[in-house]
Amino acid sequence: MQQEILEIEKIQNYVNASTVPDKNEMVNHPSHYNTxxxxxxxxxxxxxxxxxxxxFCELNAFKYLWRSDNKGxxxxxxEKARWYLAKYIELNKDKQ
Structure with missing residues (x-):
């Protein structure tokens, strides 16, 4: 049963990913990650x-905060750091 649930979740992830907006939105859906x-x-x-x-998400959030004042x-x-922190939280909610 657990394996079936995992498979359903995997399929749902692909379905959700296929509904990405077309516009070039540099924080939530950058076009260079949506090819x-x-x-x-x-x-x-x-x-x-x-x-x-x-x-990866936790470290990427750190990276974006670290360099935010140096790139202009x-x-x-x-905003990118916030996105990665939100993803980190989403992935770890079940640990509470």
Whole structure:
């Protein structure tokens, strides 16, 4: 039963990823990560698993905050950090 649930969730992830907006939205859906019908983060989850992707999200948030004052895109980098922190929280809600 657990395996069936995991398979259904995997399919749902691909369905959700295929409904990505077409516009170039640099924080939530950058076009350079949407070159196919699947979003990169969803494929990463499928390939690497929740733990590794969770760690990736936490570290990416740190990276965007670290460099935000040096690129001239302070607000955009902080929005990206917020997106990765939100994804980290989403992936770890079941740990509480």
């Amino acid at each position: 196919s019908k699947y979003e990169c983060i969803e494929v990463m989850l499928d390939v690497f698993g929740k733990k590794k992707v969770s760690d 895109k302070d607000i955009q980098d902080k």
